[in-house]
Amino acid sequence: MTTFILVSGVFTGPHVWDGTAARLTSAGAEVRAVALTGLGGAGPSVGTEADLETHIADVVAVIDSVGQGAGGQIVLVGHDYGIHPVVGAADRRAEAVARIVYLDSGLPQDGVPALAAVPDPGVRDEVLRAAAEGTPGTGSVLPAPGRDGWQLWGSTADVPDAALDRLTALASPQPLATLLQPLRLTGAAAALPMAGVLCAGNGASIAMVQAQVNLGEPGLQPLTDPRVTFFELPTGHWPMLSGTTALAVTLLKAAAGEGHRLTPVDAARPAPHLRPFLLDMPEVPCERTDTMDLYLPQDVHGPRPAVVFVHGGPVPPGARPTPRDWPTLTGYARYAADHGVVGVTLDHRLHALTDYERAADDVADTVRRVRADPRVDADRVALWFFSGSGPLTADWLAKPPAWLRCLAADYPIMAPLPNWGRFDSRFHPADAVTGAGSLPLVLVRAGLEANEIAATVEEFLAAARRCGANIEVVDVPDGHHGFETIDRTDASRDAVHRAMGTLLRHLTA
Structure with missing residues (x-):
């Protein structure tokens, strides 16, 4: 017994x-x-x-x-x-x-x-x-x-x-x-x-x-x-x-010993976030600095627009490869460069739920450095956030600078989950979106998202609609969180093309 x-x-x-x-x-x-x-x-x-x-x-x-x-x-x-x-x-x-x-x-x-x-x-x-x-x-x-x-x-x-x-x-x-x-x-x-x-x-x-x-x-x-x-x-x-x-x-x-068993990390079989990007993108020149990589358009002269891709988290500080080398981030950055736009990936310090403030500082610092680069058109920059970096959008939504031409987010967590405890009010996008004005927003929504994360997205979208925000929702009905390396389907590819197409139009207009 x-x-x-x-x-x-x-x-x-x-x-x-x-x-x-x-x-x-x-x-x-x-x-x-x-x-x-x-x-x-x-x-x-x-x-x-x-x-x-x-x-x-x-x-x-x-x-x-x-x-x-x-x-x-x-x-x-x-x-x-x-x-x-x-x-x-x-x-x-x-x-x-x-x-x-x-x-x-x-x-x-x-x-x-x-x-x-x-x-x-x-x-x-x-x-x-x-x-x-x-x-x-x-x-x-x-x-x-x-x-x-x-x-x-x-x-x-x-x-x-x-x-x-x-x-x-x-x-x-x-x-x-x-x-x-x-x-x-x-x-x-x-x-x-x-x-x-x-x-x-x-x-x-x-x-x-x-x-x-x-x-x-x-x-x-x-x-x-x-x-x-x-x-x-x-x-x-x-x-x-x-x-x-x-x-x-x-x-x-x-x-009785029943239940689900986790899958160990296996070097011979990459983890889902390390599988290949769902689109075959051409190699482009990549310039690496301390925490930032620039993917540069080829045969394009003069300052070019830029898009900064912000990874999610929290990510353990010892994770290897670091996020700026994850296929999703590098895939999007190459996509941007292939279309004449500087793609930027970075490593920020969102290692724990208490790190949002310093992660926000890292993102802001990266943006300053990108805009100061003579190869970048400082007046045409976009930001693209993923997953757990969703709360970081609040700073940019609350008071968008004139040079921010578009803000995108893929399967974001847009509010603290119940087990996060009280969360700094600075990082509540649903509150901040009232200040977004005419800033173009693109939100990519995974149809197979976890219910708790999906609820934060719906809360944000409801707030965005109430204040008349300029938002486009791109749905991936059968897509999972992180679909770009998990769901190699036509619907997923179409979602990437549609979201990137909207962002590039706003950047290059």
Whole structure:
């Protein structure tokens, strides 16, 4: 028989698992929902003294109380913050644990506190300020959120109103030390099978994880181990409240070793973003500087218009090749050069969600350098953004300079996803587009886009239409995110030609 040990996240207690536990029990499993010290009514008088080690000990105690019956297995399930005491306990009782399930959570690392996984930068700052002040009483805990504050910890999509009311009513302040104390691991649990349950409504998906693996993120390469499986639920961050039955079924499958397995990076078979561009473009002269490449038209004299292609992200700093050498970027740059326009690719520093400001600085600096080049017509420049660089369009939409002749975006993320936390208002294109005026805009929309990304595009388009923006939408009905190297179809090729044709007309008019 399988015993599920369920550990909830910040501010919460065993009550969040009531529905899931009932369904697991009816399926023949044993269930233990852990009461972490100081949370969910488990000893509030000592709650402010609890730290991460306290909560690890709570989980270890439950593991020890279960033991390992003949033919039985223990499956640890950690949601949100709960994955930190789960991994800590598994490290101390690796011989007793059959599997760890990461439920819409991060990947805890040795020496890293749980605070690093908190999605909202404002909350992280609040915790650090409270810790620095060292105020007794309320200063040693993070107050539980009000009913409307749970969104800062993850999407509440699909959670019934009554369940959200109960979640709020039973919430407890979170002891700061549980978030600030570094997790200490010996590595004993590293070999345990694991399953990741991702909540698409919170902005996470198997495709996104696979894409990050493909980019060479070192910390994610172990996720391609055959003992690691993945599941995806079409709901927000609280599936135990919004999709109880689906979560129970998923946990049973995870315990049985089922699920999707990621594809390892294989040098013999390029990752999707490194496959050839869908159009055969001629070689053109390329001039490389530190972070920027210029693809130059041949046999063309005098200053020429230019288009700067801005890659998406976040991209790990160690990714090789770097984005300016990715086939999509080089393919578009050669296309531009073949039509008498200088194509520009660059590497900017969008390595994490907190890097948008410095990435914006990099793009602005590249544009200044391009316009200063005597081979470029400084009054005729276009910008083309891809994927996760979508938020960077806001700066240019809000107050377009006279020399910006067109702005394009392919399958962009045009608003923060739910698991991004609060996001700098500077990088909200739907707000900025009201200042775009007559600037020509081209948006290439992938028909098979992830729902969460597609929603940000629709939000932006609705705002653009309300303010009468000059926007052309190019649809690729059967196209995926990154279709230029994935979908070698006539429809995809037509979309590239149409988008490039519009941009080139505005540049050369």
